[in-house]
Amino acid sequence: MSSPLSEDIYKELAAACRGPVYRSSDSGFGDYSTIFNGNVKTLAKGVVCPLDSQDVSKIIVFCTKHSLTPSIKAGGYGTAGWAIGGDIIVDLSKIVGVEIETPLADGSFTSLRDASNNNTVKEASTTSGKRRREDDAELRRYDDASQAVASFLRGPPLSAQSTDGPSPSIRRRLNPDSPSIHDSQGISRQESQESDHGSRSSTSEVGSGPSSDSRSTSMISTAGTSPSPPADNNTSLDSSSMASSSAARIGADPFGYLDNPNNFPPAPPPSTVQAAYNPHAMQSWGAGTSALFSNPTGPLATMNMRAHAQPEHPHAFVTFGAGMRQKEIDAYTAKHPLGGKYSTGVAIPYHVPFAAHPVGSSIMLLGGFGFLSRLHGLSIDNLVEVEMVLADGRIVIVNEHDYPDLWWSLRGAGPVLGVATRYKAKAFPVPVVFAGNLIYRFNKATAPSLIKHFRDCVKGAPRELYANVLLTAGPAGKDSLIVVQMCYVGPKEKGQEYLAAISSWDGEVSLLNEVNEKSFLHQQDSVAQVLRGKAGRQWFIRSALISSLPDDIINQTVMKFADTPVGCTWLFELAGGAITDFEDNVIPKPQREAAFTIAALHQWEMDIDDDRCVDSAEEWIAGTLKPVHVGGPFPSFLGRHETPERTKACFGDNWKRLCEIKNFYDPNNLFKSTFWPLNAEGDEVQAHTHEPPTPEFIGKE
Structure with missing residues (x-):
């Protein structure tokens, strides 16, 4: 166990950063120091949650002053544990905000240097680690990818409430009229009154058609907002008759369906949250759900029209904070489609070429291979600009014209060179x-x-x-x-x-x-x-x-x-x-x-x-x-x-050129809690020297 921060050091760090700071002995420490991989034990002395690049800069200067190693946690999905391997965990989850914009007349974009920082300080500073963990758990619900596959693997859901609508933590993110959500000036919006049957429309309602402005903004993105296809269309099972199971099998053996070749339960209809763009559209799979999919004016008809729509722009630009999970960004751009050609009234969603869910924003610095990569390249290939804090505390905007050597190297090796706080990337039309x-x-x-x-x-x-x-x-x-x-x-x-x-x-x-x-x-x-x-x-x-x-x-x-x-x-x-x-x-x-x-x-x-x-x-x-x-x-x-x-x-x-650039921008190897396999002298080091240990109880009787 590492020694905690002294009282004086703790106070100095807390005074430098507007976001919360937790010592390893504080109750909130665990909320920010765990990652997806349980096979990792952090030895960090503290966690700090910056609100923007200015905060990050002060944290980096603080770490250098006190010879502390920072580790940068964007999503916590990396399995090596580098995100929590340093003395100070810099948790970026409060640097949120996302917006989509169409290209300017000359095809260019609004630089991060000129764009407003869309992170809402008041909202971000009051979001607890527990709530963020709840939100992450909701983001890891994947059954809406295919209700047929979900039913095949696990059987029918326990009840309508288990799949029909998000938890309260995600509903807060879905509904921008919630009192806990604030606009970019930090002004609380009017509280929305919810019921079991409907909710008040927000100012940017899903499925309402193309955005009237060239730029659409949100402090926090949403859960799923696009229609899922009917589970029974073009879905085939090798059994001619399928028995329906009335008992829930949540948490049961996921391969139990293989015990009996005739025991394939029918798939429930797609989530009405996804299909109807309304978290309270229905509370059961009861009568009337089929009308949702047969209605020619409903979301499935919209998807069919989108399939043949022509996008007005070959790409758009999406700006997002480093604390955004890529699933949140995908949901946001799906919720804010852009208009198509010929004034058809059909709006088309645009998506950044991310890896498949779940990953954090650092995928934009490390590669990023996904469903759109063969068509548009890796995630790093679609970056156009990055806001980054360097090892000396400078905040720089990096693109093909500014800091070209850093631009070349950060797309593939970014975490070893600095802390990315905001990204701007291309997004492409994906109607269906x-x-x-x-x-x-x-x-x-x-x-x-x-x-x-x-x-x-x-x-x-x-x-x-x-x-x-x-x-x-x-x-x-x-x-x-x-x-x-x-x-x-x-x-x-x-x-x-x-x-x-x-x-x-x-x-x-x-x-x-x-x-x-x-x-x-x-x-x-x-x-x-x-x-x-x-x-x-x-x-x-x-x-x-x-x-x-x-x-x-x-x-x-x-x-x-x-x-x-x-x-x-x-x-x-x-x-x-x-x-x-x-x-x-x-x-x-x-x-x-x-x-x-x-x-x-x-x-x-x-x-x-x-x-x-x-x-x-x-x-x-x-x-x-x-x-x-x-x-x-x-x-x-x-x-x-x-x-x-x-x-x-x-x-x-x-590799040789990358080493030269690393030595120039981080000569003392401040960012060693990364994949970087060399020490400050340029000698190779083994993995265990720059990643956290495995919990001691593993492997012991």
């Missing part, structure tokens, strides 16, 4: 996607054939098509699953040929096919839904980029995966496309030309000590896949206990 899952039982005899079929189907695929295949392990004695996910960025009629090709494999009967038109907001939850990830478990991630996927690698992969414990998922994602178009940042060209990105995503309960949870991932990535490796992984996939060699391999021939 044709997307979903094909689910099969994992069978050692037939799995290689399915993976090879997938590989051959996606060869030469257009940039609009994202596709992956993942293997996910079930409990001992239970079947595991193979899931093929596709996301065609476009309407059904253009995406169906790819679904037809992939689903033509006849080695096994598909347990579920729920590919359909849906909103991009829902699709962003789809990977997390299948992973069934849970905060607080032990997590271990390893990743690689590979040049090809030959038959022998597939065969070896299937045999090794058959022996993995429950909670292990191995993922093959089709890469390429627009990722290869960008060469002006620190990610090297060979990595960008990789054919597939590979990841082992392992999770297991805190009371389990099974070496296979780590060893199987290491052996697969470092052993089986080694013949087809292309350098190291994208930096966003760096995990716990990485070797210096793997970290350096992420940057290939760009």
